[in-house]
Each structure stands twice: as C-alpha cells, then as structure tokens.
Amino acid sequence: MLNFPVTQVGSWPRSTTLLSALREKRSGRMSDKDFNALADNEIRRCVERQHQAGVDYIVDGELRRDNFYSFITEKVEGTRLMSLAEMLETVEDKAAFEEMLQTLDAPAFSIRNPTCIGKLQRRKSLAVDDLKFLRTLTDKPIKVTLPGPYLLTRAMWVTAYSTDAYGDKPVMADAIVDILREELTELAAENVEFVQFDEPVLTEVVHSGDDKRRTFM
Amino acid sequence: MNRVVAGFEDILRIGLHVCRGNWSKREDVLITGDYQPLVDVFSKMNLQQFVLEYATPRAGELAVVGRALGDREIGLGVCNPRTDEAESVEFIANRLREALQYWSPDKIFLNPDCGFGCFANRCVNEEQVAFEKLKAMVAAAKLVRAEVETA
Numbered sequence: 001m002l003n004f005p006v007t008q009v010g011s012w013p014r015s016t017t018l019l020s021a022l023r024e025k026r027s028g029r030m031s032d033k034d035f036n037a038l039a040d041n042e043i044r045r046c047v048e049r050q051h052q053a054g055v056d057y058i059v060d061g062e063l064r065r066d067n068f069y070s071f072i073t074e075k076v077e078g079t080r081l082m083s084l085a086e087m088l089e090t091v092e093d094k095a096a097f098e099e100m101l102q103t104l105d106a107p108a109f110s111i112r113n114p115t116c117i118g119k120l121q122r123r124k125s126l127a128v129d130d131l132k133f134l135r136t137l138t139d140k141p142i143k144v145t146l147p148g149p150y151l152l153t154r155a156m157w158v159t160a161y162s163t164d165a166y167g168d169k170p171v172m173a174d175a176i177v178d179i180l181r182e183e184l185t186e187l188a189a190e191n192v193e194f195v196q197f198d199e200p201v202l203t204e205v206v207h208s209g210d211d212k213r214r215t216f217m
Numbered sequence: 218m219n220r221v222v223a224g225f226e227d228i229l230r231i232g233l234h235v236c237r238g239n240w241s242k243r244e245d246v247l248i249t250g251d252y253q254p255l256v257d258v259f260s261k262m263n264l265q266q267f268v269l270e271y272a273t274p275r276a277g278e279l280a281v282v283g284r285a286l287g288d289r290e291i292g293l294g295v296c297n298p299r300t301d302e303a304e305s306v307e308f309i310a311n312r313l314r315e316a317l318q319y320w321s322p323d324k325i326f327l328n329p330d331c332g333f334g335c336f337a338n339r340c341v342n343e344e345q346v347a348f349e350k351l352k353a354m355v356a357a358a359k360l361v362r363a364e365v366e367t368a
Contacts, residue, residue, distance in 0.1 A: 001323060002362075003322040003323055003325070003358075003362050003365060004313065004322065004325050004326070004327055004358040004361060004362055005326050005327070005358075006326070006327045006328070006351065006354045006355050006358050007292070007326055007327070007328050008328055008329060008332070008333070008351070009234055009268060009292075009294075009298075009328055009329055009330070009331050009332045010234075010332045011332030011333055011334040012332075012333050012334055012344070012347065013333050013334040013343055013344045013347055014334050015344070049344065049347075049348050049351070050351065052348070053348055053351035053352045053355055054351075054352070054355040055351055055354075055355065057326075061333075061334075062332065062334075068332065145234075148218065148221075148233065149218060149220075149221050150218075177220050177221050180221045181220075181221060184221070184222070184225050184229065184231075187229065188225060188228050188229050192229065193230060194230045194231075194232065194266075195229055195230070195231045195232070196231075196232040196233070196234050196266075196268060196292075197218070197221075197231070197232070197233050197234070198234050198236075199233060199234065199235050199236075200235065200236035202233075202235050202255070202258075
C-alpha cells in the first residue's frame with residue numbers, strides 16, 4: 001500500500017443550491033427523486049474535485065445527509081427528526097443538553113436531532129446505497145462514514161419520547177449496536193475499503209461517571 | 218464500540234473519528250494528562266485507525282497518542298477545516314515528519330481535522346478552499362513519501 005494516503009473526514013461544503021434543496025426536501029416541497037438527482041450531481045462534482053486534487057480515498061461528501069447523524073431518521077424506523085425547539089420542551093436536563101450542543105460545536109438554530117420515538121429498525125441501509133453510487137464515479141478506494149454508537153445513543157434517547165419503546169437508555173443502545181452491525185455486514189459484502197465511525201461526544205462519555213453509559217461501552 | 222465491530226476487525230478497515238469539541242477549551246488540562254483517559258479507552262478499542270486532529274499545534278500531544286497507539290493507524294489531521302487559507306505544504310510535511318517518530322510510514326493517513334461542512338445549514342468551508350487544502354495534503358504526502366523512500 002502507498003504510504004500516507006490522503007483522505008477526508010467526510011463532509012464537503014454544501015453549495016447554496018444543495019442547501020436550499022435540503023430545506024425543500026425536509027419541508028416536503030421536493031420529492032426524493034428530484035432531490036437525489038440534484039444530490040447526484042453535487043456528489044459528482046465533489047468526486048471530480050477529489051480526483052483533481054489527487055486524493056487517495058474518496059468520500060461522497062455526505063451531501064445527501066441532513067447532518068452527519070440526524071440523517072438516520074430517513075433510514076431507521078422508530079425515529080423522528082426533531083428541531084431544537086421541539087426537544088427543549090421535553091428534555092430532562094437542559095444544562096446537559098446545552099453542553100452536548102457545545103461539544104458538537106453546533107449552532108442551536110440549525111441542529112436537528114434524530115429522536116427515538118419507538119422500536120428502532122433499519123428500514124434501508126444507512127450508507128450502502130451511497131457507497132454503490134460512489135463506486136460508479138471512482139475506481140479509487142472509498143471511505144464511508146457512520147455515526148458512532150455513543151453519539152447515537154446519547155442523541156437519540158429523549159426520555160419523554162423513548163421510554164415507551166425501550167424503558168431505559170442501555171436497552172435502546174443494544175438496538176443501535178444491532179443496527180450498526182447490520183450495516184457493517186452489508187458494507188463488508190460490498191468490499192468497502194474504509195469505514196469511519198464519528199464520535200464527537202466520546203470525550204464526555206469517557207469522563208462521565210454515568211454507570212449506564214459505562215456499561216454500554 | 219467493540220460490540221459493534223466484533224467479527225469485522227479482520228475484514229474491514231474501521232476507524233474512529235473523534236472531534237476536538239470540548240477539548241479545545243481545555244488545552245492546558247489535556248497536555249497535563251487529562252488526555253490520558255481517552256488514550257486508555259482508545260487502546261481498548263479493537264479499531265484499526267484513529268482519525269484525530271493535529272492541525273492546531275500543541276506540543277506533546279502527538280507523543281501521548283503516538284506512544285500508546287503506535288501499533289494502530291493514525292488518520293493525522295493536518296488541515297483546519299474552518300480557516301480560509303490552505304496550510305502550507307511545509308507545515309503539513311512537518312506534522313507528518315513528526316508523526317513518523319511514532320508511527321511507521323504505512324500506518325499514517327493524512328486528512329483534515331474534521332469535515333469541511335459539518336452541519337447542513339452552514340458551510341464550514343468554501344469548496345475552493347477545501348480543494349486547495351486537499352491539494353496541499355497530496356503535495357506534502359508526495360514530498361515526505363520521497364524522503365522516506367530515499368532514506
């Protein structure tokens with residue numbers, strides 16, 4: 001293998017066209033089909049730029065995703081994309097919530113959370129379709145990014161919405177582990193060259209004295 | 218994490234990316250050893266690569282991770298995705314040379330510190346700037362690759 005392969009962490013700057021398309025899709029004013037056609041073109045340009053630059057492991061720029069973890073609401077049953085305003089009404093520990101936002105360096109107005117509202121089940125693959133599309137655009141190795149288990153557990157559990165389905169956070173975490181393992185099975189079958197899990201809140205999990213989180217880890 | 222990857226360790230290259238997030242506010246704490254718990258957790262994880270931020274120079278930091286995790290791959294963050302100007306090839310090459318004290322050449326990947334556009338409503342960086350940064354990383358990789366091969 002070549003020494004020092006160059007790659008990216010995942011996301012590519014979104015054009016104003018794509019940003020407005022994401023908004024239109026979210027509000028239901030743009031069909032999935034139209035959105036995907038537009039996103040296909042944006043991903044094509046992103047891949048071309050990586051080829052021009054001479055990058056070794058190609059990413060799709062996460063251009064189809066709402067953000068790097070909330071996108072799973074489209075793929076997983078039992079979830080709902082919630083605005084911060086919706087969440088703040090019910091969130092049990094507002095200070096901890098604020099802290100999480102700070103940890104993620106997320107502007108409060110733009111973040112949307114994938115809240116668990118029922119039994120979690122993978123409706124479709126999280127990233128395999130993106131990988132297949134990317135294969136049509138490049139012969140180079142591909143890196144696929146997925147939200148990590150700690151981030152998902154932490155973000156998806158909102159007591160007011162999640163308790164009915166799972167009772168307690170670690171039980172929901174088990175379901176998340178299963179979903180990520182299903183995804184890895186499919187990604188392995190597609191011979192993906194690199195899978196990266198994103199864990200921006202891991203520092204806090206590590207420093208936390210919360211036994212439930214520790215057990216999950 | 219280990220439960221997620223169990224059984225896949227030998228068939229997939231799996232990495233973990235941890236953002237700086239709250240670390241950045243606590244630089245002095247990190248350097249004086251508070252960073253160690255994270256390294257300990259990393260070393261227990263059955264993962265091939267850790268994709269970490271190193272574009273912001275902080276003395277000693279590379280050594281802490283390098284000494285503990287030299288047997289794994291490092292996704293060395295060498296570009297700040299939030300600045301408007303590309304890092305110089307020499308800056309990136311120097312980070313890479315520093316990393317070579319702890320990792321063998323086949324274990325080092327180059328990448329930015331984080332994504333170029335994390336959240337949907339704001340572009341963290343313009344496309345052209347991101348492109349220039351990618352080019353700088355490719356040039357630095359080429360430069361140090363040649364040094365390693367002739368050494």
